[in-house]
Amino acid sequence: MEARAVETDFERIDLRSDTVTCPTPEMRQAMCEAEVGDDMVGEDPTVNLLEAYCCELFQKEAAVFCCSGTQSNQVAVWSQCRPGDEILIEQNGHLANYEGGAPAVLSGVSVRCLPGRGGMLDSADLESAWRQPHQHFPTPKLLCLENTTNIGGGRVYPFEQLQRVCEWGRARGLRLHLDGARIFNACTAAGYLPHQVANLFDTVSLCFSKGLGCPMGSMLLGDADTIARGRRARKIFGGALRQAGIMAAAAVYALQHHRARLVEDHAHARRLAEILQGIEGVRIQPELVESNIVFFELDPAGMTGVEFTRQLQQKNVLMFAVGPQRIRAVTHLDINSGMVEQAGRVIAEVLARRP
Structure with a gap:
């Protein structure tokens, strides 16, 4: 298109x-024709279709439809961290700079911002900044990467760099989250597939209201237990949805017609x-x-x-x-x-x- x-x-x-x-006229038509139900009790067929579609694309066990990229990122934080834990992230990361201090407000989690290049971290950056866990420090728990980068300039992680960083994090017992607000842009630019990237991470968020052209919406994907906690977090944050199939239909249409x-x-x-x-x-x-x-x-x-x-x-x-x-x-x-x-x-x- x-x-x-x-x-x-x-x-x-x-x-x-x-x-x-x-929304394009075709997307609006898909929204008008959407079959809906109560998503809060798992009965919106279009939301269920979208979540299943994303699970297939990214080869993850489960998914939860969220209102925004900020919400899906913060659901990921709450689901994988406890108060007093610490997130490691590149200093220009959206989660650290443009989400209203939400990790501290919603999850009691501190954020440690590390210098990188073009919004991207490499294993050497992380190793030079690594602090062995100690009672003086917050407990390092979650490593967050952003692909493509935003303030970093729309840069795209090479796959080998993603592998190095994720291997470094795994070796230190960290959970791994990808802020994939523009993950389809990254896949388009680098030539890798969504599931190849997602397989490196515990959780992945993606946004429908950016390059895909939807009016709203984001998805968080991960293992079944983490996403079950994520549904609880979404509820706590006031993001539980009812007849959300109208918006989910826009996302389904975009995934089918706007990625290419x-x-x-x-x-x-x-x-x-x-x-x-x-x-x-x-x-x-x-x-x-x-x-x-x-x-x-x-x-x-x-x-x-x-x-x-x-x-x-x-x-x-x-x-x-x-x-x-x-x-x-x-x-x-x-x-x-x-x-x-x-x-x-x-x-x-x-x-x-x-x-």
């Missing part, structure tokens, strides 16, 4: 995130990086654009990131400033090749007027 058709006058080019996508088209989003991101490389006042490394996320830096002698995005917005191009001069752009289902070219022209025009 190609990116949906859009008007050629480019009324709005929204590159802030792949969460801004709206992620290559287009990646191609659009690479093209945007190529355009940016040719614009004066922009610093970018196109070779680091591995999926659908593009980060670039503005010349410090020019305008700030906030001013830059404000001027872009005046010309109907939306991006996020994530630092004084650092900008993030994300391609997705609602962005086509013409919009990428237009965004490049607008960026060049705005920067041509800088002081």
Whole structure:
């Protein structure tokens, strides 16, 4: 499936995130026709279908449908940790930085952030930071990786690196969680299959409302005992669902029809990086654009990131400033090749007027 058709006058080019996508007409139709029941008692047939479908894709015993990626990550934490335990995570990880301090609030768990590269950890990073368990320290319990990385720049773990890190964690008795909000982007970019990655981890979360284009939803997968605890956590967190088949139908449709088209989003991101490389006042490394996320830096002698995005917005191009001069752009289902070219022209025009 190609990116949906859009008007050629480019009324709005929204590159802030792949969460801004709206359901396609076909997805809306699937939602309208969804068979529903009470998921809280396990009787929503479409939710059951989605959970079974994900278990098959990832070769996990069980799954629980959650409202958001934050919720599925926090359900994973609660299900595998006790108060006083510690999570190890790369310093830019979403779970550590963008989930409202939830590990401490909901699970009484501390987070230890470790420096990596591109949002990714390797076994050497972990070994250099490892502390032998001691009464002075929180108990290390859960190692969390993110693939693709978000603030790390959409980077994709090579499979061999995932293996090294997971083997390191297993050898130290850690549980392993993958924040796979964009796992299908990672699989598309690296060429591995969902179950090959999932088999390395105890739990995997994935998001339906990003590259797959659903209005909401996430899934947590793992062994049956962990997911049973996860259902209890979901209830405690206020996330138990009733007639959720309407949303599950969107996810089923997306898994069947939107995964293959992620290559287009990646191609659009690479093209945007190529355009940016040719614009004066922009610093970018196109070779680091591995999926659908593009980060670039503005010349410090020019305008700030906030001013830059404000001027872009005046010309109907939306991006996020994530630092004084650092900008993030994300391609997705609602962005086509013409919009990428237009965004490049607008960026060049705005920067041509800088002081």
